[in-house]
Amino acid sequence: MGDVFKRFGGGLGTVFTALVLVWLAGMVLAPNITMIDYALRPNLPPSAIGGDQDVYSLSNILYLAGEDVHRAIFFKTIWASALVAFITFVVCYPIAYWLAQNATPNQTALVLLALTIPFWINEVLRTLAWYILLAFRGPLNEALLAIGIIDAPVRWFGDTGVLAGMVYAYILFMLFPIYNAIESLEKSQVEAAKDLGASTWRIHARVVIPHAKAGIATGCVFTFMLAAGSYVAPALLGAPGSRWFTQIIYNWFFEGGNWNRGAAYALVLLVLCLVVVLVTLKLARVNLTDVAK
């Protein structure tokens, strides 16, 4: 904080500090406090708001606990998000390792550019591209039919579609932290391990992954949070059997007309995400300041 004043002087420093505080209050605190407020109140007709029925209680949250279908979707969303994070990690780690340790600077620039360009368009449009690709009469089925891998078109929409769409959507959030972490690993560490006779597997398990642990934890946490809070991919690429918890929340707000219950559901999701993130970081012995970097 003192730095800000040192760097910009008293006047500008005060302005910047005030802007940050306004931003924190308006964009972070206010919505969250409102959400908690909504979550803990009953859903009442406008005339009854402020009346003697309008008291704080946990009934909205307990409703989720007692509602079997919603509860199942909730837990499925959590573990499916973990699965998305894991698959994204498996996809990204070899690419990140290759980019950071083996690729020439030109190759690195080219691949990173190729991976970044799709992110210049909106997430909805990107997911729409997968919608077209994975359609029942879409190019993927046509191609697989043409080369004879399948005999009849496959219905990709559902769990597979959602998984594919999410892994694709969040690949950069996994790739960059891991790439940065591996890039700072001295090449001779890998060479020394190899020289001492270590197998590829052991080199990664004992030298590269421990070094990149903070980056890997960061990538997994980002991807997990984004997946758990994702709406577009499940809405476009899902099927009735693959509903995501965010869709339930959406329904409470815009179809069920019960904002309070929607807010309660959102609050539960938020808290559980926070718990998962903190536990992951604790396990990886990474602190939050490392993640912020």
Added chain:
Amino acid sequence: MSHSVELQDVGMTFGKTRAVGDVSFTVEGGEFFSILGPSGCGKTTILRMVAGFLQPTEGKILIGGKDMAGLGPDQRPTAMIFQSLALFPLMPVWENIAFGLEARGVAKAERRRKADELLKLIALEGYGDRMPGELSGGQRQRVAIARALAVEPQVLLLDEPLSALDLKLRQHMRAELRALQKRTGVTFIYITHDQSEALAMSDRVAVMSAGVLQQVGAPRDLYDNPATPFVAKFVGETNAYPGIVRAIDGKTASIETAHGTMRGRAGPALAVGSKASLYVRPEALKAASVDNAVAATVDRFDFEGAFALIHARLPDGAPLVASVGSLDFADAPKPGETARFGFAPDHAVVLADG
């Protein structure tokens, strides 16, 4: 007896850069062999070819008489000590040392025992559970050596391992490395750009310049009988006086220089009438010597402790450096004085330019 290492016409080209060309030499089993040359002359490239990180684009490398073509670093009886040491910072010292054993599937208790044994060898008993970051530079150095020795290599490859240490520690580690090599009997190939390091430690030294092998020989031999102008200038201090060879009489050559005709030992492949230079060491130049004498005016007297360097100028401005032992300081010419410096023909060598 440890394995020998033989390079046969080895060359390495990176794209358009020819980093190493036509290098041939044999390192005997159990020898302390150094490769000496300025930065960028291809030393590391040679070492990495021997280690198996690079496959030579030309020629063959034999270790213990076996062709190493196509074998990776994990399949060769070599261990490398990197310029940066490349200790694993997240593993305690003992796991670092035992990493090669871990890779070979040795059980944990045995690994620990072996690591402790090696820690004793490098005089770091009880340091096994520290992290590498908690050690001093010299201690880390020794751990790197222990880690390489743990896999019982036939050949140890060292890439300027002392360059990060300060002078005192470096001199101490030289002696320690040398003693360790004698004790273990492992063949050492040691890379350095520091000629005093190479001369002090090695049984033999290969001098390289710009990817080309200049000369291989015992330290004394390189110093006294340089085969090329590069070796004469790079190994030790020298004065060089260019001229034309006028006569070769047995082992002695006469060369006509800007400072008169001088005589020195004839180097290899010297022809009368060709361009050559005479090289004479500072300690061979004596004030008031009668042979090959030239007059020079003293500029500076640099005191170095056991000896001093007299920097002087010949009448045409060419530099001359002579050294005097501290016991002879009283008789040495002082700055501003003009004195005659000369040398015995045996103490100078005439080498063809090129």
